[in-house]
Amino acid sequence: MLERLVQQASSYAADIDGLILLVLVLVGFWFLLAEGMFFWLIWKFRERPGGRSEYITGKEKHLKRWISIPHALVLVCDVFIIIASVRVWYDVKQHLPQADETIRVTGQQWAWVFTHPGPDGDLDTPDDIQTVDDLYVEVDKTYHFQLESRDVLHSFSVPVFRLKQDAVPGRRITGWFRPTVTGTFDIQCAEICGIGHGVMAGRIHVQDAGTMAQWVTANSSTAAQ
Amino acid sequence: MAQAATEIHHEAHGHDAHAHHGPQGILKYIWSTDHKMIAMQYLFTGMFMGIVGGFMAYVFRMQLAFPGVSVPLFGVVSPGEYNALVTNHGSIMIFWVAMPVLIAAFGNYLIPLMIGADDMVFPRINRLSFQIFLVSVLMILASLFVSGGGFGGAWTSYPPLSAQSQYNLTSIGATMWLIAVALEFVAFLLGGINFIVTLMNARAPGMKAYDIPVVAWMIVIASILFMLSVGPLIAGAIMLLFDQTIGTGFFDPARGGDPILWQHLFWFFGHPEVYVVLLPAVGIVIDIVATFARKKLFGYKIMIFTAVATGVLSFFVWAHHQFIAGIDPRMANIFTVTTLLISVPIAELLFVMIATLYGGNIKLNTPMLWALSFIAEFLIGGVTGIFLGASGADIYLHDTYFVLAHFHYTFFPIAIIGTFAGFTYWFPKMFGKMMDDRLGKIHFWGTIIPFNMIFIPLFVLGLGGQHRRIYNFQNFPELAAMQPFRVLATVSLIIMLLFQLVFFWNCIKSWRGGAKAGRNPWKANTLEWTTESPPPHGNWPRDAMPRVYRGPYEYSVPGREDDYWPQNLPS
Numbered sequence: 001m002l003e004r005l006v007q008q009a010s011s012y013a014a015d016i017d018g019l020i021l022l023v024l025v026l027v028g029f030w031f032l033l034a035e036g037m038f039f040w041l042i043w044k045f046r047e048r049p050g051g052r053s054e055y056i057t058g059k060e061k062h063l064k065r066w067i068s069i070p071h072a073l074v075l076v077c078d079v080f081i082i083i084a085s086v087r088v089w090y091d092v093k094q095h096l097p098q099a100d101e102t103i104r105v106t107g108q109q110w111a112w113v114f115t116h117p118g119p120d121g122d123l124d125t126p127d128d129i130q131t132v133d134d135l136y137v138e139v140d141k142t143y144h145f146q147l148e149s150r151d152v153l154h155s156f157s158v159p160v161f162r163l164k165q166d167a168v169p170g171r172r173i174t175g176w177f178r179p180t181v182t183g184t185f186d187i188q189c190a191e192i193c194g195i196g197h198g199v200m201a202g203r204i205h206v207q208d209a210g211t212m213a214q215w216v217t218a219n220s221s222t223a224a225q
Numbered sequence: 226m227a228q229a230a231t232e233i234h235h236e237a238h239g240h241d242a243h244a245h246h247g248p249q250g251i252l253k254y255i256w257s258t259d260h261k262m263i264a265m266q267y268l269f270t271g272m273f274m275g276i277v278g279g280f281m282a283y284v285f286r287m288q289l290a291f292p293g294v295s296v297p298l299f300g301v302v303s304p305g306e307y308n309a310l311v312t313n314h315g316s317i318m319i320f321w322v323a324m325p326v327l328i329a330a331f332g333n334y335l336i337p338l339m340i341g342a343d344d345m346v347f348p349r350i351n352r353l354s355f356q357i358f359l360v361s362v363l364m365i366l367a368s369l370f371v372s373g374g375g376f377g378g379a380w381t382s383y384p385p386l387s388a389q390s391q392y393n394l395t396s397i398g399a400t401m402w403l404i405a406v407a408l409e410f411v412a413f414l415l416g417g418i419n420f421i422v423t424l425m426n427a428r429a430p431g432m433k434a435y436d437i438p439v440v441a442w443m444i445v446i447a448s449i450l451f452m453l454s455v456g457p458l459i460a461g462a463i464m465l466l467f468d469q470t471i472g473t474g475f476f477d478p479a480r481g482g483d484p485i486l487w488q489h490l491f492w493f494f495g496h497p498e499v500y501v502v503l504l505p506a507v508g509i510v511i512d513i514v515a516t517f518a519r520k521k522l523f524g525y526k527i528m529i530f531t532a533v534a535t536g537v538l539s540f541f542v543w544a545h546h547q548f549i550a551g552i553d554p555r556m557a558n559i560f561t562v563t564t565l566l567i568s569v570p571i572a573e574l575l576f577v578m579i580a581t582l583y584g585g586n587i588k589l590n591t592p593m594l595w596a597l598s599f600i601a602e603f604l605i606g607g608v609t610g611i612f613l614g615a616s617g618a619d620i621y622l623h624d625t626y627f628v629l630a631h632f633h634y635t636f637f638p639i640a641i642i643g644t645f646a647g648f649t650y651w652f653p654k655m656f657g658k659m660m661d662d663r664l665g666k667i668h669f670w671g672t673i674i675p676f677n678m679i680f681i682p683l684f685v686l687g688l689g690g691q692h693r694r695i696y697n698f699q700n701f702p703e704l705a706a707m708q709p710f711r712v713l714a715t716v717s718l719i720i721m722l723l724f725q726l727v728f729f730w731n732c733i734k735s736w737r738g739g740a741k742a743g744r745n746p747w748k749a750n751t752l753e754w755t756t757e758s759p760p761p762h763g764n765w766p767r768d769a770m771p772r773v774y775r776g777p778y779e780y781s782v783p784g785r786e787d788d789y790w791p792q793n794l795p796s
Binding site for chain 2: 152
């Protein structure tokens with residue numbers, strides 16, 4: 001459903017969209033039922049001249065059922081949603097799959113700084129490649145990102161990946177993603193970070209293996225100089 | 226017991242003497258300790274702040290729909306001004322509109338009248354509460370005009386942005402914002418003590434716990450929630466103030482502090498706060514629904530206890546605002562469970578409200594339309610909350626316009642619909658005149674239709690990945706194409722704001738030339754309808770204070786000729 005609005009471009013995007021769809025179906029059912037009942041009652045019991053209301057206390061067993069049964073069913077729906085939600089959460093946030101490569105993402109007022117490990121595959125070595133606001137990654141490769149901030153809170157958000165994580169000064173937060181579609185997509189800062197918050201827009205370039213290798217070679221040679 | 230308390234209370238501050246020998250002229254208003262006068266001051270201050278907050282919404286919505294345009298009555302909006310506008314719109318609407326109107330205005334006006342007391346138990350603390358509140362109003366308004374401009378770090382005021390002026394660039398504005406919020410808390414702590422003690426000690430003889438009208442219960446439960454939750458935030462606010470002004474490092478990681486600590490303190494208050502404003506609105510709606518459906522409530526006790534259950538649960542859900550804030554990811558699982566559980570009492574509350582309509586004889590006048598629309602609209606706010614409480618879905622939806630649309634579908638019914646419902650219902654009591662029902666209905670439809678047209682597009686934008694507090698979405702290629710939705714929301718907002726003129730015209734017209742209301746125009750049961758409209762100082766003549774013989778919702782009792790049975794009529 002959501003992919004009609006925003007493309008799915010990471011390995012877990014479809015799981016998150018599926019969860020949103022599940023919630024939509026369950027709460028949508030209750031929503032339509034409750035609103036339907038509500039408007040039907042207003043119409044059925046609209047004021048009639050000389051009409052008189054019934055005297056109902058809410059203690060009548062045969063009427064109380066109309067509250068207590070839905071009450072129990074809402075609880076059952078909650079359990080389903082909780083189980084589905086925890087499963088998705090575990091896969092995306094709690095569990096770190098083996099990384100093919102680790103990058104560093106640093107938020108600052110008001111730009112994203114990305115550090116690519118370069119040809120040796122290790123961060124904090126002389127051949128690291130730093131870019132500002134443009135992140136280059138390879139499709140179908142699992143990335144760990146180390147998220148940091150230099151000043152205030154920021155939030156690293158890539159809508160097509162369904163990825164969002166706050167960056168906190170003083171902490172290094174590790175997360176992961178695995179791009180599944182090549183192309184260029186938006187990176188947002190999703191936590192207000194001052195007057196430049198609205199221009200803190202990056203782009204992520206998901207490339208195939210060949211293009212990525214060329215990019216690394218071209219940039220590492222300049223970085224090494 | 227209750228009788229004794231009321232009589233002692235009479236002796237304690239002798240109303241009749243006070244009325245004749247008290248201050249005269251304008252001072253009569255400034256120093257009045259009459260609960261109705263203080264309620265009116267809260268009501269009109271809150272409504273004025275509502276206009277300020279609405280104007281801010283108009284300015285930043287114009288910027289979003291037509292980036293860079295010179296907004297009529299304001300001018301071109303700079304990014305800093307944009308941040309200050311969204312920050313103060315949120316702060317004002319919650320702390321200076323919803324709180325004063327729903328808790329302080331209705332609480333002050335209704336609690337003594339509904340329980341048959343002549344005033345609050347602590348009338349002078351009540352006066353002090355409003356005066357501190359007024360200082361906080363002046364402080365927040367002044368903060369918009371100081372050098373550097375108003376604070377622009379969002380109403381949640383997360384440090385380090387809020388703590389250090391090198392980051393927020395509004396050193397004076399940020400500090401004034403914080404002091405204003407802290408003063409507002411002090412005002413409501415004083416008011417809350419008053420509501421709780423008054424309900425416990427000053428009830429009319431014969432009024433047992435389950436004879437109290439639901440709205441009075443709800444305001445008192447809300448006051449208890451507020452008092453229990455606000456402590457940590459006041460402590461946090463003082464720590465933040467020290468970080469801002471004398472260079473401490475409570476929230477500064479470079480000096481051993483932790484920015485996330487603030488988020489815990491803020492949301493430990495912030496989530497119960499939602500129910501602090503929700504419960505009074507629910508109470509208002511329930512009273513109106515019972516009156517105009519001519520029905521006894523479907524389960525009075527269920528309602529009181531679900532409200533208490535909601536309140537208790539609301540203390541265990543705060544970290545659902547912080548799923549992706551950098552907390553330990555395992556914590557999210559616990560808070561997903563507690564958050565989704567809160568849907569059970571809230572659903573119960575709505576089911577009971579809907580069930581009360583069954584078997585009724587429903588009169589659709591202006592107050593009833595407002596009350597019913599609360600149920601229909603709040604339901605949307607409620608169900609969309611489930612998406613955000615589910616941690617897995619929140620990864621995507623967090624800090625998008627989906628969140629924004631969700632909480633406007635809760636806060637708009639609470640603060641705006643609840644207020645209009647209560648105001649139109651008790652207007653005859655407050656001013657002694659009936660409101661024009663036809664103008665009232667025009668105002669109702671002119672508000673409710675545009676309201677949905679503002680926020681349904683924002684749900685779509687949120688699902689499309691649009692994030693919050695951005696002053697120009699043209700910088701984001703994926704979001705730029707959704708501009709028609711933004712324009713639709715802005716145009717709807719302007720239409721809705723213009724329809725508010727009908728409301729003010731109706732108020733003035735009815736106040737000056739409306740039909741006389743009499744004591745009980747709605748044929749309602751609760752005690753406030755047994756005195757004159759507007760009620761005199763002291764509410765009832767001293768030798769004719771009401772006694773209570775039954776519950777507040779004995780409508781359409783079989784065997785009685787009238788379909789209502791006031792609480793004070795002996796059987």
